[in-house]
Amino acid sequence: MELPATNNNPATIQDVADLAGVSIATVSRVVNGKSPVVPETAQRVMDAIRQLNYVPRAAARILASKRTDTLGLIVPEISGEFFAPMLRGIEAAAGEAGFDLLIHTTAYKKPDMRRHTLGEHNTDGLLVFIGSMEQAELERLGSIGFPVVFLHQTAPEGLDIPVVTVENKKGAMLAVEHLIEAHGCRRILYLSGPEGNEDSSWRERGYRLALEKYNIPFDPALVVPGNFSTRQAAQSMTETLAGGLEFEAIFSGDDLAAVGAMSALREAGLRIPEDVKIVGFDDVPLARHLTPPLTTVHAPTEEVGRTATDLLVRLVRREAVEREILLPTELTIRQSCGCGNG
Amino acid sequence: MELPATNNNPATIQDVADLAGVSIATVSRVVNGKSPVVPETAQRVMDAIRQLNYVPRAAARILASKRTDTLGLIVPEISGEFFAPMLRGIEAAAGEAGFDLLIHTTAYKKPDMRRHTLGEHNTDGLLVFIGSMEQAELERLGSIGFPVVFLHQTAPEGLDIPVVTVENKKGAMLAVEHLIEAHGCRRILYLSGPEGNEDSSWRERGYRLALEKYNIPFDPALVVPGNFSTRQAAQSMTETLAGGLEFEAIFSGDDLAAVGAMSALREAGLRIPEDVKIVGFDDVPLARHLTPPLTTVHAPTEEVGRTATDLLVRLVRREAVEREILLPTELTIRQSCGCGNG
DNA sequence: CTTCTCTATGTAAGCGCTTACATAGAGAGG
DNA sequence: CCTCTCTATGTAAGCGCTTACATAGAGAAG
Numbered sequence: 001m002e003l004p005a006t007n008n009n010p011a012t013i014q015d016v017a018d019l020a021g022v023s024i025a026t027v028s029r030v031v032n033g034k035s036p037v038v039p040e041t042a043q044r045v046m047d048a049i050r051q052l053n054y055v056p057r058a059a060a061r062i063l064a065s066k067r068t069d070t071l072g073l074i075v076p077e078i079s080g081e082f083f084a085p086m087l088r089g090i091e092a093a094a095g096e097a098g099f100d101l102l103i104h105t106t107a108y109k110k111p112d113m114r115r116h117t118l119g120e121h122n123t124d125g126l127l128v129f130i131g132s133m134e135q136a137e138l139e140r141l142g143s144i145g146f147p148v149v150f151l152h153q154t155a156p157e158g159l160d161i162p163v164v165t166v167e168n169k170k171g172a173m174l175a176v177e178h179l180i181e182a183h184g185c186r187r188i189l190y191l192s193g194p195e196g197n198e199d200s201s202w203r204e205r206g207y208r209l210a211l212e213k214y215n216i217p218f219d220p221a222l223v224v225p226g227n228f229s230t231r232q233a234a235q236s237m238t239e240t241l242a243g244g245l246e247f248e249a250i251f252s253g254d255d256l257a258a259v260g261a262m263s264a265l266r267e268a269g270l271r272i273p274e275d276v277k278i279v280g281f282d283d284v285p286l287a288r289h290l291t292p293p294l295t296t297v298h299a300p301t302e303e304v305g306r307t308a309t310d311l312l313v314r315l316v317r318r319e320a321v322e323r324e325i326l327l328p329t330e331l332t333i334r335q336s337c338g339c340g341n342g
Numbered sequence: 343m344e345l346p347a348t349n350n351n352p353a354t355i356q357d358v359a360d361l362a363g364v365s366i367a368t369v370s371r372v373v374n375g376k377s378p379v380v381p382e383t384a385q386r387v388m389d390a391i392r393q394l395n396y397v398p399r400a401a402a403r404i405l406a407s408k409r410t411d412t413l414g415l416i417v418p419e420i421s422g423e424f425f426a427p428m429l430r431g432i433e434a435a436a437g438e439a440g441f442d443l444l445i446h447t448t449a450y451k452k453p454d455m456r457r458h459t460l461g462e463h464n465t466d467g468l469l470v471f472i473g474s475m476e477q478a479e480l481e482r483l484g485s486i487g488f489p490v491v492f493l494h495q496t497a498p499e500g501l502d503i504p505v506v507t508v509e510n511k512k513g514a515m516l517a518v519e520h521l522i523e524a525h526g527c528r529r530i531l532y533l534s535g536p537e538g539n540e541d542s543s544w545r546e547r548g549y550r551l552a553l554e555k556y557n558i559p560f561d562p563a564l565v566v567p568g569n570f571s572t573r574q575a576a577q578s579m580t581e582t583l584a585g586g587l588e589f590e591a592i593f594s595g596d597d598l599a600a601v602g603a604m605s606a607l608r609e610a611g612l613r614i615p616e617d618v619k620i621v622g623f624d625d626v627p628l629a630r631h632l633t634p635p636l637t638t639v640h641a642p643t644e645e646v647g648r649t650a651t652d653l654l655v656r657l658v659r660r661e662a663v664e665r666e667i668l669l670p671t672e673l674t675i676r677q678s679c680g681c682g683n684g
Numbered sequence: 685c686t687t688c689t690c691t692a693t694g695t696a697a698g699c700g701c702t703t704a705c706a707t708a709g710a711g712a713g714g
Numbered sequence: 715c716c717t718c719t720c721t722a723t724g725t726a727a728g729c730g731c732t733t734a735c736a737t738a739g740a741g742a743a744g
Contacts, residue, residue: 010462010463010486012729012730012731013730013731014730014731022693022694023693023694023695024694024695024730024731024732025693025694025695025696025732025733026692026693026694028731028732028733029692029693032732034732034733035692035693035733036691036692036693037692037693038691038692038693041692041693053482055461055462055463056463056730056731057405057463057464057729057730057731058401058404058463058464059400059401059402059403059404059405059410059463059464059729059730059731060401060405060699060729060730060731060732061401061730061731061732062400062401062699062731063399063401063402063405063698063699063700063701063729063730063731063732064698064699064730064731064732064733065699065731065732065733066699066732068401077430081423081628083426084425084426088419088447091447100444100446100459101444101445101446102442102443102444102445103443103444103445104442104443105430105433117442119397120352120397121352121397121398121399121400121401122399122400122401140395144352230627230628230631234631259628259631260631262631262633263630263631263633263635266633285572286423286572286601286628288605289572289576289601289602289604289605290632290633291604291605291608291632291633293605354699354700354701355700355701356700356701364723364724365723365724365725366700366701366702366724366725367702367703367723367724367725367726368722368723368724370701370702370703371722371723374702376703377722377723378721378722378723379722379723380721380722380723383722383723398700398701399699399700399701401699401700401701402699402700402701402702402729403700403701403702404701404729405699405700405701405702405728405729405730405731406700406701406702406703406728406729407701407702407703407729408702408729685744686743686744687742687743687744688741688742688743688744689740689741689742689743690739690740690741690742691738691739691740691741692737692738692739692740693736693737693738693739694735694736694737694738695734695735695736695737696733696734696735696736697732697733697734697735698731698732698733698734699729699730699731699732700729701728701729702727702728702729703726703727703728704725704726704727704728705724705725705726705727706723706724706725706726707722707723707724707725708721708722708723708724709720709721709722709723710719710720710721710722711718711719711720711721712717712718712719712720713716713717713718713719714715714716714717714718
């Protein structure tokens, strides 16, 4: 059996050029669909490419063109439920714009060994999720004008970095107001997110504003750490319950914590929503399937990913972009708040 | 304020060499920790690197060295609950071995535009999840001896590709046997995975073997499509319930489908486990927090990711590897099967 | 039939690294 | 003191592309 290529190495642009009887510049033009190339020539080149199974080496392309056609994504951890839809949005938008995606998670990494895994040397722009990059590195990137877009986090002082997030405050207000108006709750617990988390701060602010609106005094004891984590929320709630704190409802900073809280409540023999009502935030895909189905603030997570990516792509292309995009949230009423057929 | 670099472009190895008063070869040696370099020289180079904020361009490195130090991961979709732990294992193992991770999802992609997003041109090896790569491309990679490891899927005929998966059959048997032995169930429904899915086939086989063992005739009507999807399982179950099919328990091909089934059951007014018992497969993080907590076959998903990555790294280094690794599964009993304090 | 304009293609100079090979000193041994 | 070994460093040749610039024909215009 005759082999198409004489040597055993993967074909290069030169091999293709030779086989097609053209110069490598022409091959490059055909591959990139640029400049004028006569259809016949193009066809010859394409045939040669197919015959040799030619695939352009990304590294050579990048080195020569100074573009990577790759977007970087830095997240603390790809925690399932919440992140999946966002990632889907990012993937889709990046793909449509012709960019690849390099993902890097920073959780559980020893911070000493600072190999620059993602940066200007291997991406055209970076999507940075809340709390996953050092200030110093950010400033460095900012100072060289490298395209960066934040997700769910506004830029630190002095750095002009666009951000895409959701209407946290409004969503939280809607949730808490519903608990107050529709269900007459007055002692509402807030299951907060991680210390310093911006989403959580805004949501707490919305929570407080709703209380204020109905002249319900804010009680710091009712703010319980949930850490946006099922496990930690469950533990917190168990302790809180053991402590004898009284409350009629929970507004959870996110759905994952709500799941943990529900789990703890159930174990303590409390019924939802009869004994304790609960509403979450995010509306993760799973929320509707919980028992009872979780009333929660719907956040357009996939849309956030998509929007941020579009923004980044425009930034990479040096187009003008908005400095902040707030995507709308709305209350999705199911049964955990006491509504419905439950 | 004086700027460290005269030009505004990011520093290259040449700039570092100039500043440190050495040749670029020496800088390269320092950066890669190779060959003998006198400590003083190394220190001078490191100082220069720091001063210039030098970061090696990945593309140049790859082009010159023919190594990418990057592993590719191809998955159909990063569906939350199940995939997160696996990804964590992969990320961790790749990082520890000094590799970056390029992730590519194939779901929802038009198959016509076959840009080779991941391949020998930008990775040293590929981790391929079940059903996410075309046969032809696989054969091409196989023919050039490119390192590939399969996740949850055995290699097609004739291709010598190692696979890492879990003891599906054994796990399924354990689950179904438990339902039969401990709870006296005889009419057990199997909520199957996607058509042709290997995990699902093995699990069904385990299900059948367990039935056989107890002389329970297999009833094809009891195999209901769940598609490993919460939504589709819910829909399927709703239809099945409406059809009046009788059964005492459900063995769900995976936990996500179990969630959907539970949701449908609840809506139909059926109690778990009193009216219908259910056990899942995978033991996703969420399983313990469901109502009632889901009895399920625990699969070491993170370990699968880690093991597969280790295997791939060894393959990349041209070391000998096993052709198939089966990680152990075990039954995690909670309350949805009727056990426990529920 | 020139000369001018285009347009399709070729030429060649890098892009920023790695690495085989060359080379220069410094000791060691005689 | 001269030669022989080493060892630390320098030299330079690519790696496989992109792209500015050069060039060659083919018409169009005079």
